[in-house]
Amino acid sequence: MEEDIDTRKINNSFLRDHSYATEADIISTVEFNHTGELLATGDKGGRVVIFQREQESKNQVHRRGEYNVYSTFQSHEPEFDYLKSLEIEEKINKIRWLPQQNAAYFLLSTNDKTVKLWKVSERDKRPEGYNLKDEEGRLRDPATITTLRVPVLRPMDLMVEATPRRVFANAHTYHINSISVNSDYETYMSADDLRINLWNFEITNQSFNIVDIKPANMEELTEVITAAEFHPHHCNTFVYSSSKGTIRLCDMRASALCDRHTKFFEEPEDPSNRSFFSEIISSISDVKFSHSGRYIMTRDYLTVKVWDLNMESRPIETYQVHDYLRSKLCSLYENDCIFDKFECVWNGSDSVIMTGSYNNFFRMFDRNTKRDVTLEASRENSKPRAILKPRKVCVGGKRRKDEISVDSLDFSKKILHTAWHPSENIIAVAATNNLYIFQDKVN
């Protein structure tokens, strides 16, 4: 793919050549909107940056639309919970767009505790010619006004403003890990470690609890919710995944509290693979419906699996993301990398799936041809407009040129968040504090 790099500013500009990253700039979520015109990123500092795709000009047909910064705003601020003496991080865990219904754009952004609905709108005209105010906005002395005029709208430089329209707070005791907009466009859900709540966009002081897996005795807690999503077409259906590697599909028509699942997806454990780390690596870090609504994809530590909604007994496809790490699980447990939560995404036609790995590698799997590729998102290895070279990790003895050995992998460079344009082959890859946007080369 051709590469257009769009990188975030590193605050220490005099250290430009080094890879120091201010922690607040670490990207924590990436999401295209429904048309792919906008791309939103959230970071650890609570900021949201929205990129907009340039309109393709007739003069430069060969240049596909590039993404430029459209709007930046502070979505969440750090808070302090005085009763528990704990900080509430401002890190944006997830952003989800609402489908566009008028000229403005709406998105949901959430940190650990609070979901906010933001309206992003453009202003390119301003009224001029007020009677009671002068051009600077100062009030005029009414005695000096001798004529009346009608204010007119005059063009101004485009201004994009983001305003918080709703704040959905105080509904989650545990940390929110997912939000998902329902296909009815009137409701959405937010999921934390133990509960899932259903909200109406118009109502901020109430939410329905639709899943509650908190045991009466917290000492018996052995499983948490790790991700949740609504079905893309059926507004009554949603799925949620757990730390034990299971997925439950629930139908909200069945009961108000969906503690009983309609379907239960779990793959039987392979006894030959059993170790003390089996459960940890089976924990699902992300679950995504296909665009068709027929399949779900789950990501656990070492694999990506595709499930058919009609078959609960096992996945229909399993892809190894970085199986060479299987022998390193103890070290990865020691340095906590085994708890990294990788996300996964479908392409627009559900034929290719993508997920991240370490060393700034990300992987794509073609479901039809069963081919896969490893690519790297890094400035050193690619220049703008360069074609990405496939990478290889070598496990055994002989390392070929251009291959990288498992022991040389940089585990601090992890790609947890990626996004795929809804209809085109454009992907966004977040590598720590840098955002990479790759496009298919035209011609």
Added chain:
Amino acid sequence: MEGPESAMAVVAGLRTPENVTCVLPRGTMFARGLKRKCWDGDEDVEGAPAAPSYSLQRQSLLDMSLVKLQLCHTLVEPNLCRSVLIANTVRQIQEEMTQDGAWQLPAPPVAGRGPLDHLVSTEILCRAAWEQQGQRPAPDLPSELPGALGAPAPGSAQSCIWEADSSRGHRGSFPKSLDQIFETLESRAPSPVEGLFADAGGPYYDLDAVLTGMVGGKSGPGGGDGLQALAPAGAPPPSASCKRDLGELDHVVEILVET
């Protein structure tokens, strides 16, 4: 090789890469996962000392897990998913140790073969566990021991690794008339765990919470009273993501030196 025009073509043009094959025979994976101090993948080390026995490896993993659970003195609430997974791992190890008969009451320090710090800490923590059972916690231990219990950073009021039931943050202004409609909303009944820590001072509760968390519902041979041979490593692993309490380290070192 020249890259094809697009990533999709790349995918289509590649043969299945060999790099993702797992080279280890299945049978060794179990042992591989437990190397002491995580000697993962050191197949090519020649003349290295023989891999530590499985039970020592397992003990080491248990130690590491317990340290991970303890070292949650950060200002931010720890990740519940991570804590649950680590706790489940600890439980698995304990169950296996119980089945092996390796789960025994701690021997007096003299008779033990393992590292001294294990045995010393075991005794201390087991005492703490006993004291935890329905009684007031730690403070009646001799003053030179508190370090081994994982004294948290001052100011940390986190009382339980699971505990997140907030005593605030619930919408107190719910109109009664909506109660029926929203009957499934989160209730504010304090959990039993909350009650357990109600009167206690801050310091020892992180580990105590761990202990009670493990102990709840368990009754195995040699563990009828939920006794656990908890032996935190002498020093927390350098890669611990939570802040280390240097005071705690000092205490632990003090204990080791004195014995």
